Amino acid sequence: MTSAASLLDPASSPTAYVVSVLTLYGDMPDTPLRSNPQDQKQARSWFDRGISLPVVETALLLASLRRIRPPGVPPLPRIRSLAYFQPVVEEVLENPVPEGYAQYLRFKLRGLVDKTNPADVQKTPLPDGR
Numbered sequence: 001m002t003s004a005a006s007l008l009d010p011a012s013s014p015t016a017y018v019v020s021v022l023t024l025y026g027d028m029p030d031t032p033l034r035s036n037p038q039d040q041k042q043a044r045s046w047f048d049r050g051i052s053l054p055v056v057e058t059a060l061l062l063a064s065l066r067r068i069r070p071p072g073v074p075p076l077p078r079i080r081s082l083a084y085f086q087p088v089v090e091e092v093l094e095n096p097v098p099e100g101y102a103q104y105l106r107f108k109l110r111g112l113v114d115k116t117n118p119a120d121v122q123k124t125p126l127p128d129g130r
Contacts, residue, residue, distance in 0.1 A: 010053050017047040021082070024057050028064045029113055030078045039082040051089060058097055059088040061105035068112045 010017040021043035022035045046056060063085050067076050 014044060014047050017053065018043040020053055021046065021056055024053075024060055025082050025085075028060050028079070029109075030064070030067065030076070032078070032080065035082065042082040042086070046089065051093065054102060055092050056085075056089060058102045058105065059085050059092045061102060061109055062092065063088040065105060065109050065112070068109075 010020045018040055022039060025031055025035065025039065025043075026033070067079075069075055
């Protein structure tokens with residue numbers, strides 16, 4: 001019988017893993033308010049491949065930081081899909097980051113987002129309501 005703790009462990013529960021990935025995704029700037037079925041499939045494929053949550057989080061943070069534009073430069077279009085991060089997940093798998101790097105990226109992203117115009121990174125629905 002499966003214990004309640006293992007059901008909540010993202011490493012052993014596909015549902016918990018997908019929810020964790022989609023939560024991380026939703027916390028990134030310029031992402032939709034809600035995920036879609038394709039996003040859920042993408043997250044599930046990462047679970048099925050055994051990609052750890054720290055790798056996914058690092059990839060999301062790294063890709064989001066790469067999108068920050070200097071003042072006066074037009075912003076990039078909003079991210080519409082979790083699949084946007086797939087190449088960076090592969091990059092992080094091929095080139096593992098040092099211990100504590102995700103914490104550094106979190107700090108750096110928070111600082112850069114705080115300095116930008118909040119309207120530029122605010123969570124607003126896409127035209128289709130997402």
